[in-house]
Amino acid sequence: MLKLIYRRLLMMVVMLLGLLAIMFVVANVAPGDPARLAAGPDATRDMVETIRVERGLDKPLPQRFVIYLGSVVTGDLGTSIHTGRAVLHDLAIYFPATLELVLFSIGLAIVLGIPLGVIAAVNHNQLADHIIRIFAVSGVAMPMFWLGLMLQWYLALELNWFPLGGQLDLMSDPPTRITGMLTVDALLTGNFAIFLGAVAHLFLPALSLSFPALASIIRVNRAEMLETLNRDYITNARAQGIGPLRIVAAYALKNALLPTLAMIGLRFGWMLGGTVLVEGVFDWPGVGLYAAKAAISSDFEPIMAVTLVLGASFMLANLLIDLTYAALDPRVRAQV
Amino acid sequence: MSDPILSIRDMRLEFDTFDGVYKAIDGVSLNVAPGEALGLVGETGCGKSVLTRAAFGLVPSPPARITSGEVLFGGRDLLSLREKQLRSIRGAQVAMIFQDPMTYLNPVFKVGTQLVDAIIAQQKGAIARRAARDLALEMLDKVHLPNPQRQFDSYPHELSGGMRQRVLIAMALAAKPKLLIADEPTTALDVTVQAQILDLIAELVSELGLSVIMISHDLGVVAQVCNRVAVMYAGQIVEDAPVADIFDNPKHPYTLGLLKAIPHPLRPVEHLAGIPGSLPNLYTPPTGCRFADRCSHAVPVCTDGKPPLMDLGAGHRVACTLYRKEHVDA
Ligand SMILES: Nc1ncnc2c1ncn2[C@@H]1O[C@H](COP(=O)(O)OP(=O)(O)OP(=O)(O)O)[C@@H](O)[C@H]1O
Ligand SMILES: [Mg+2]
Numbered sequence: 001m002l003k004l005i006y007r008r009l010l011m012m013v014v015m016l017l018g019l020l021a022i023m024f025v026v027a028n029v030a031p032g033d034p035a036r037l038a039a040g041p042d043a044t045r046d047m048v049e050t051i052r053v054e055r056g057l058d059k060p061l062p063q064r065f066v067i068y069l070g071s072v073v074t075g076d077l078g079t080s081i082h083t084g085r086a087v088l089h090d091l092a093i094y095f096p097a098t099l100e101l102v103l104f105s106i107g108l109a110i111v112l113g114i115p116l117g118v119i120a121a122v123n124h125n126q127l128a129d130h131i132i133r134i135f136a137v138s139g140v141a142m143p144m145f146w147l148g149l150m151l152q153w154y155l156a157l158e159l160n161w162f163p164l165g166g167q168l169d170l171m172s173d174p175p176t177r178i179t180g181m182l183t184v185d186a187l188l189t190g191n192f193a194i195f196l197g198a199v200a201h202l203f204l205p206a207l208s209l210s211f212p213a214l215a216s217i218i219r220v221n222r223a224e225m226l227e228t229l230n231r232d233y234i235t236n237a238r239a240q241g242i243g244p245l246r247i248v249a250a251y252a253l254k255n256a257l258l259p260t261l262a263m264i265g266l267r268f269g270w271m272l273g274g275t276v277l278v279e280g281v282f283d284w285p286g287v288g289l290y291a292a293k294a295a296i297s298s299d300f301e302p303i304m305a306v307t308l309v310l311g312a313s314f315m316l317a318n319l320l321i322d323l324t325y326a327a328l329d330p331r332v333r334a335q336v
Numbered sequence: 337m338s339d340p341i342l343s344i345r346d347m348r349l350e351f352d353t354f355d356g357v358y359k360a361i362d363g364v365s366l367n368v369a370p371g372e373a374l375g376l377v378g379e380t381g382c383g384k385s386v387l388t389r390a391a392f393g394l395v396p397s398p399p400a401r402i403t404s405g406e407v408l409f410g411g412r413d414l415l416s417l418r419e420k421q422l423r424s425i426r427g428a429q430v431a432m433i434f435q436d437p438m439t440y441l442n443p444v445f446k447v448g449t450q451l452v453d454a455i456i457a458q459q460k461g462a463i464a465r466r467a468a469r470d471l472a473l474e475m476l477d478k479v480h481l482p483n484p485q486r487q488f489d490s491y492p493h494e495l496s497g498g499m500r501q502r503v504l505i506a507m508a509l510a511a512k513p514k515l516l517i518a519d520e521p522t523t524a525l526d527v528t529v530q531a532q533i534l535d536l537i538a539e540l541v542s543e544l545g546l547s548v549i550m551i552s553h554d555l556g557v558v559a560q561v562c563n564r565v566a567v568m569y570a571g572q573i574v575e576d577a578p579v580a581d582i583f584d585n586p587k588h589p590y591t592l593g594l595l596k597a598i599p600h601p602l603r604p605v606e607h608l609a610g611i612p613g614s615l616p617n618l619y620t621p622p623t624g625c626r627f628a629d630r631c632s633h634a635v636p637v638c639t640d641g642k643p644p645l646m647d648l649g650a651g652h653r654v655a656c657t658l659y660r661k662e663h664v665d666a
Contacts, residue, residue: 125398230396232439238394240454240507241427254444329444330491 001326001333008322012315019311020072023304024065032298037081072308078301082293087305090290095309096180097167098275098286102313104183104202105210106268113214114253114260117221122248124226132218139215145277148208152281155204162204165283169197205282209274213267220263224256231255258329265321272310340367340408341515341547342391347405349383349390352398356619360386362571362626364405365645368515373541373548375558375579377594378568381615384551387568388517392430393422409515427458431508433537435520437500441492448472448488451507458511475506479536498529502536509540516541519551534560555594559583564651567591570615570626573645577652587654589631625657633658 035052036043043051052058056067071078077087120132156164167182168174175185175194183202186195228234229252237251275288283289287306294302326333349361360383368374376384389395391407391414407414410429414422426432434440442450451472456463463471469488476484479502492500501521508516518537522530538561541548550561558565558579565582567575567590575588586592593611613630616622622629624639631638638657645655 232434232436233442235389235394236432236434236440236504236507237442237450237454238423239392239426239432240457241423241425241460242453242457243423246453246457251442251445255442331443331493334493 001323004322004326005319008319012312012319015315016308016311017069020069020304020308021065023307024068025061027300027304028061028064030298030300034298034300037298068304077305077308080294080302081299082297083302087302090302091287091305091309092180094285094287094290097182097284098279098288099313100181100183101202101205101209101279101284101286102268102271102275105206105271106213106264108206109210109213109217109267110264113217114221114257116214117218117256117260118225118248118253120218120222121225121229129222132222136215136218136222139211140219142211144208144212144274145281147211148205148278148281151204151208163201165201165205165281167198167201167285168194172197205278205284208281209271209278212274213264213271216263216267217260221256221260224259225252228252228256254328258325261321261325261328265318268317269314272314275310338370341370341372342366342368342549343406343408344387344391345406345408347387347391347407348403349386349395350401350403352401359618359621360400360571361390362621363642364568364571364573366566366573366576368547368549370514370547371545372564373550373562375562375565376549376551376568377553377555377558377565379553379594379615382568383571384568385519388432388519388549388551392426392432392517393417393419394426394432423457424460427454427513428460428511429513430515430517431511431513432517432519433501433504433508433521436524437497437504438492438524440504441500443492445491446488447490447492447495447503451475451488451503451510454507455510471510472506475510476503478509478540479503479506481506497525498533501525501529501533505533505536505540509544509546512544514547515549516546517549517551520553521550522557523552523554530557537561555583567594570621571618572626572642572655574627574656575652575654576645577654578650581650581652585652587648587652587659588627588656589633589658590627593630625655 033048035055035057036048038055039048039051056064059067075088077091079085080087080090083090116132116135120129123129152164156162163169172194174182175189175191178185178188182198183195186192186198225248229248231252234247234252237247242251275284275286276292277288278284279286279288280292287309291303291306294300294306344364344366347361347364348359351358351360364383364387366374366376366387376388378384386395386400390400390402391409393414402415405415409425414425417425441447445453448469452465452468455468455471456465459468473484473488476487481487481499481502487495487499487503492503495503505521516537521537522533525533534557537548537550540546541561548561550558552558555565562579565575565577565579566573567582567588569590575582575586575591577585577587582591583595586595590611597611611630616626616629622639624641625631625634625643628634628638635657643655643657643660645653646659647653648659
């Protein structure tokens with residue numbers, strides 16, 4: 001088991017290097033002159049050139065990449081042009097908000113998706129199954145940002161049930177910063193009113209972000225449950241007189257969860273990418289919004305850094321999923 | 337003769353499929369006397385598994401539909417019971433073991449967990465986990481599984497096919513049921529292991545005084561274990577007789593063909609060398625004898641109507657026009 005973790009962490013480093021290399025090339029073939037941008041609109045030609053040399057932008061690309069890697073390793077992710085702060089500092093501010101949003105979203109998708117998939121399979125071709133299937137198909141078909149806009153317009157603007165955007169009401173004081181995730185910090189500091197406010201703000205963006213994942217999880221889990229419920233070991237369990245609850249919730253579900261887990265991992269990746277859109281719609285102060293703003297001003301170092309943390313999050317999540325896989329399936333465990 | 341322990345009467349079962357209604361079981365009647373070991377033979381797809389499973393509510397519906405019949409067991413008609421009542425009979429009073437030990441154990445639960453779950457279900461919760469565990473270990477010992485304590489904590493993939501079948505037998509017989517349905521319990525195993533498992537079943541059957549339905553397409557297996565044989569063809573029983581009679585004095589042309597098809601009593605039937613042709617289309621089954629178009633003895637009346645199962649005396653019954661009284665007399 002430890003060997004698996006070790007191997008996977010090593011692989012992660014290699015993959016992150018690859019990711020950075022690709023991003024680095026893309027950033028440098030994209031139009032726009034970073035030296036000019038850094039120097040500001042009023043800079044003279046000489047000033048721009050000075051900055052170019054100062055920042056090493058005159059060196060060949062591979063050499064610059066190595067230099068960049070060196071600074072990344074020491075924790076220096078560069079400086080953001082549009083915030084004027086160290087990128088690492090910005091990430092410390094914005095990443096917890098994204099993490100909170102994404103964890104809440106994937107949690108929502110899992111907690112709703114698995115039971116709904118099971119309910120649909122158990123009621124195969126009956127009313128409940130049809131309703132859940134229609135729901136799932138619509139979820140796969142609907143673009144995330146469009147769903148976000150619709151939810152925002154109807155539930156927030158028309159019905160006023162939820163706040164339009166942001167992380168907290170302007171009136172309320174944020175809790176002491178511990179993890180940077182408002183809901184968690186509010187709970188840790190025992191501030192229940194703030195917690196409720198934070199959850200209310202979190203709800204619509206999380207729903208938008210989780211809906212496609214929820215739909216896929218339902219679909220995969222339903223299909224897997226249907227197949228598993230037809231397996232021979234289920235027939236044997238029924239022949240022993242074992243009751244339906246144990247058969248569905250343990251004997252079948254534990255087997256059906258294995259492919260569902262793979263889908264959860266995949267969808268988590270999509271979700272991380274989706275934060276750029278959803279954070280934009282709901283004005284959620286996370287790295288997605290941060291990266292979007294940076295992209296508009298051709299501010300590459302923040303984009304690289306955001307890619308790095310999102311990539312690492314995705315890989316860590318998949319490591320976690322593989323470990324869960326091994327925990328669920330003794331045959332997988334036997335192989336590692 | 338005492339009342340049968342299981343009596344299936346005129347059972348009909350259809351599958352609603354995409355291609356139409358598949359009439360898998362057509363008017364089957366079958367009795368199992370207490371202490372009797374009945375062999376159920378017939379080529380693949382003739383309905384042996386479906387018949388015995390459907391009798392105890394184990395064939396999912398849909399697609400299956402039981403359109404007529406009774407299954408009398410313990411004084412009740414099982415076909416009129418609800419799933420919950422059936423569940424209290426399955427496991428506790430009727431045990432089943434199946435063909436492929438590789439697929440009938442759940443791959444993600446320990447052998448011991450599955451045994452304990454089954455035992456608790458069989459006893460309807462009236463047994464503590466500890467006691468169930470002790471019983472499970474005792475059963476593993478009884479089926480001669482080496483090192484029961486270790487196998488108890490193993491996962492199915494860590495066991496060989498023969499060991500898994502022993503686990504399944506231990507599971508099935510833990511509640512000391514009255515009836516055992518063994519659905520080709522040795523087909524998927526190596527020949528040497530087959531003999532061991534058959535011996536084990538025979539040993540436990542006599543020890544527990546079980547009645548048995550032994551399904552097989554291997555007449556050799558049946559000869560070894562059973563005292564009576566029912567021959568099934570295309571969803572119907574065509575002959576039913578004491579085991580010696582089946583071998584020495586077979587009546588139905590299909591039974592004759594089956595016997596001819598086995599050059600060696602331990603080799604399973606794959607190609608019915610004695611019988612050309614294949615099972616009839618059961619979406620639109622023939623109205624007469626279902627075997628008529630493969631039968632070398634067929635006469636025009638064979639296609640006229642379904643021949644009833646006729647009693648030839650001494651517990652020998654056959655469904656074939658050739659043995660009709662008027663026919664025999666003529
Ligand atoms: N769920 C189902 N839907 C449609 N047809 C089915 C279904 N289950 C079984 N059948 C059909 O019922 C017939 C009888 O099947 P059954 O499994 O009882 O055969 P069998 O005699 O046990 O054969 P084998 O010796 O191969 O085990 C087969 O032709 C099969 O195709
Ligand atoms: Mg079968």
